[in-house]
Amino acid sequence: MPLPPDLSKPVFQLFPRMADRIMANQCSTCAENVGEFKDEISAKEYSISGMCQDCQDTFFQPYNEDEGYEVEE
Numbered sequence: 370m371p372l373p374p375d376l377s378k379p380v381f382q383l384f385p386r387m388a389d390r391i392m393a394n395q396c397s398t399c400a401e402n403v404g405e406f407k408d409e410i411s412a413k414e415y416s417i418s419g420m421c422q423d424c425q426d427t428f429f430q431p432y433n434e435d436e437g438y439e440v441e442e
C-alpha cells in the first residue's frame with residue numbers, strides 16, 4: 370500500500386471529511402475503498418491527493434494519441 374497523504378496539509382484542515390476518509394482507508398474524493406494502483410505514479414499521486422485509481426483516471430484524462438484531447442463542441 371502506498372503511504373497516505375500528510376493529513377497536516379491545509380487542504381485537510383479545510384476539508385476534514387477528506388481526512389476522515391483517508392484515515393478509514395477510503396478515497397478522499399469518492400469515499401470508496403482505495404484498493405490497488407496500476408503504477409508507481411498513481412500510488413505517488415495517492416500520497417498527495419488521497420484519490421483512488423478511478424478518481425485519478427477521471428481527473429487526469431489520459432492523452433489519446435490518435436485523437437488528442439477530447440474537446441467539447
Ligand SMILES: [Zn+2]
Pocket residue numbers: 396397398399400401420421422423424425
Ligand atoms: Zn475515488
